[in-house]
Amino acid sequence: MERRRFSLGLMGAAGLAAGGIAGVGSAQAQSESAGLNPDKLAALQRAADAVVGVRVTAVDDASSARTLGRRRQGSGVVIGDDGLVLTIGYLLLEAEQAEVLTDDGRVIPARVLGVDTATGLGLLMPLVPLRIAPAPLATTRPDPAQDEVMLLVTGGDLGAAAPVRLVARRAFSGSWEYHLDAALFTAPPRPNFAGAGLFNDRGELTGVGSLFVADATGLGGPPRVPGNMAVPVDLLPPILSELRTQGRSSASVRPWIGVNCVEQEGGLRVVRVSEDSPAEVGGVRPGDRIVGIDGEPVATLERLWKTLWRGSGPEKDVTLQLLRDGQPLSLKLRAVDRAAMLRRPVGV
Numbered sequence: 001m002e003r004r005r006f007s008l009g010l011m012g013a014a015g016l017a018a019g020g021i022a023g024v025g026s027a028q029a030q031s032e033s034a035g036l037n038p039d040k041l042a043a044l045q046r047a048a049d050a051v052v053g054v055r056v057t058a059v060d061d062a063s064s065a066r067t068l069g070r071r072r073q074g075s076g077v078v079i080g081d082d083g084l085v086l087t088i089g090y091l092l093l094e095a096e097q098a099e100v101l102t103d104d105g106r107v108i109p110a111r112v113l114g115v116d117t118a119t120g121l122g123l124l125m126p127l128v129p130l131r132i133a134p135a136p137l138a139t140t141r142p143d144p145a146q147d148e149v150m151l152l153v154t155g156g157d158l159g160a161a162a163p164v165r166l167v168a169r170r171a172f173s174g175s176w177e178y179h180l181d182a183a184l185f186t187a188p189p190r191p192n193f194a195g196a197g198l199f200n201d202r203g204e205l206t207g208v209g210s211l212f213v214a215d216a217t218g219l220g221g222p223p224r225v226p227g228n229m230a231v232p233v234d235l236l237p238p239i240l241s242e243l244r245t246q247g248r249s250s251a252s253v254r255p256w257i258g259v260n261c262v263e264q265e266g267g268l269r270v271v272r273v274s275e276d277s278p279a280e281v282g283g284v285r286p287g288d289r290i291v292g293i294d295g296e297p298v299a300t301l302e303r304l305w306k307t308l309w310r311g312s313g314p315e316k317d318v319t320l321q322l323l324r325d326g327q328p329l330s331l332k333l334r335a336v337d338r339a340a341m342l343r344r345p346v347g348v
Contacts, residue, residue: 040201040202040203043202043203044151044199044201044203045203046133046135046203047135047151047153047197047199047203047204047205048151048153048161049103049132049133050077050078050079050132050133050134050135050197050205051075051076051077051078051135051153051154051155051159051196051197052075052076052077052078052085052100052101052102052103052130052132052155052156053073053074053075053076053100053101053102053155053156053157053158053159054073054074054075054076054085054087054091054098054099054100054101054124054155054156054195055071055072055073055098055099055100055101055107055156056071056072056073056091056092056095056097056098056099057070057071057072057095057096057097057098058070058071058072058093058094058095058096058343059094059095059096059343059344059345060096061343062093062094062343063094063274063275063276063341063342063343064090064093064094064342065094066275068090068091068093072091072194073156073157073158073194074087074088074091074154074156074192074194074195074196075087075153075154075155075156075158075192075194075195075196075197075209076100076124076155076195077135077195077197077205077208078130078132078133078134078135079134079135079137079205080134081134082125083125083126083129083130083132084113084123084124084125084134085100085110085123085124085125085126086121086122086123086205086208086233086236087121087122087123087124087194087195087208088120088121088122088194088195088208088209088210088231089115089116089117089119089120089121089122090120090122090194090210091122091194091195092112092115092122092124093115093342094342094343094344095112095345096345097109098110098111098112098124100124100126100130101155101156101157102130102132103155103159108126108127108128108130109126109127109128110124110125110126110127111124111125111127112124113125113243113244113247114242114243114244114246114247114248115247115248116239116243116248116249116251116252117178117248117252117338117339118239118248118249118251118252118254119180119231119235119236119239119249119251120178120180120208120210120231121208121231121235121236121239121243123243123244135197135199135203135204135205136203136204136205137204137205137233137234137236137237138200138202138204138205138206138233138234139204141169141232141234142166142169142184142200142206142207143166143169144166144167144168144169144185147165148165148166148200148201149163149164149165149166149201150163150164150165150166150186150198150199150200150201150206151163151164151198151199151200151201152164152186152190152193152196152197152198152199152209152228153196153197153199154190154192154193154196154209155196155197158192160192162190164186164187164188164190164198164227164228165186165187165188166184166185166186167185167186167187167216167217167225167227168184168185168216168217168218169182169183169184169185169232170182170183170185170218171183171302172229173300173301173302173305174211174301175260175261175262175271175301176260177256177257177258177259177305177308177338178305179301179302179305179306180231180232180235182232183210183229183230183231183232184198184206184207184229184230184231184232185213185216185217185218185227185228185229185230186198186216186227186228186230187216187225187226187227187228188226188227189212189213189216189226189227189228190209190228193209193210193211193212193228193230194209194210195208195209196208196209196230197209198230205233206230206232206233207230207231207232207233208230208231208233209228209229209230210228210229210230210231211228211229212226212227212228212229213226213227213228213229214226215227216228216229239251248339252338252339253313253314253337253339254309254314254337254338255308255309255311255313255314255315255316255318255335255336255337256277256278256314256335256336256337256338256341257277257278257279257282257284257308257318257320257333257335258273258274258277258278258279258280258341259272259273259274259277259279259284259290260272260273260274261290261301261304262301263299263300263301266299267289267290267291267299268289268290268291268298268299268300268301268304269287269288269289269290270284270285270286270287270288270289270290271286272286273285273286274341276341277341278318278333278334278335278336279333281333281334282320282331282332282333282334283331284320284322284331284333285324287324288322288323288324288329289322289323289324290304290320290321290322291321291322291323291328292320292321293307293308293318293319293320293321294307294318294319295319295321308335314335314336314337314338315334315335315336315337316334316335317332317333317334317335318332318333318334318335319331319332319333320333
């Protein structure tokens with residue numbers, strides 16, 4: 001099968017603009033019209049070629065299947081000469097089987113090396129050589145103040161590339177006990193973002209696609225600017241060795257109670273309680289409003305999660321101060337290590 005050529009979009013002095021370049025063969029003519037030299041075009045094509053598809057099937061009783069489904073599909077980026085693939089971690093949660101899909105039609109079995117809940121990144125190792133040149137990691141942080149335009153590339157059956165604009169680099173707190181101090185936000189929104197590679201105009205990987213967001217700027221609008229959130233790749237080098245050898249970073253070994261919350265009307269409302277989690281066992285219900293943890297008032301997700309994670313180990317007693325139907329309630333929970341609650345294939 002002939003290798004797919006991504007439609008990269010034209011990148012001039014001001015960044016990516018509308019238009020298409022359909023491969024390396026006509027690079028000279030394209031570079032003249034785009035104001036882009038052939039070396040930069042080649043770097044962008046190599047970046048696109050480093051993006052692969054990722055297909056995962058979770059174990060039968062996976063707790064994550066309720067929100068993510070048992071069969072998952074996304075993208076990954078080859079970052080190592082040994083074929084190491086970087087992707088978004090939630091694709092790999094409780095995986096029983098994983099495959100890498102290349103542009104030339106190969107479907108290659110892979111082993112999950114690590115899922116890091118602190119950063120949200122995941123690693124796959126193909127079981128046979130990919131023969132794909134790795135994408136270089138960006139060494140400088142992208143700056144939205146520079147009005148930087150980037151390339152978001154997906155792989156596999158849904159392989160494509162599209163120009164996006166970096167609109168913010170800011171803190172992000174997820175509803176699922178997750179926080180990043182400096183996530184990347186791009187617009188306009190692109191589908192199939194899970195594990196997609198976010199590249200700068202030098203073909204360097206700057207982020208890994210994670211989510212759709214209703215307001216990428218974080219300013220609250222109006223007007224709101226929908227877009228995508230990406231995990232910055234500069235979080236990877238400090239933890240790469242731990243991910244390879246231990247399957248996660250030390251920062252991921254932290255307390256977990258199993259609630260999903262949203263910020264609403266100046267407070268925090270529980271929208272979901274994970275099955276068999278400390279929160280469910282302790283009596284937390286959807287609809288409860290969390291107003292404090294261990295005696296400290298909390299009104300934002302960032303404050304809630306960082307207060308929960310405070311301490312020296314994952315297992316600890318936690319007291320939640322709640323409002324239920326307008327009445328105050330205090331519940332004692334026993335937080336646990338999230339990894340202990342994840343299902344694994346038989347024999348692992």
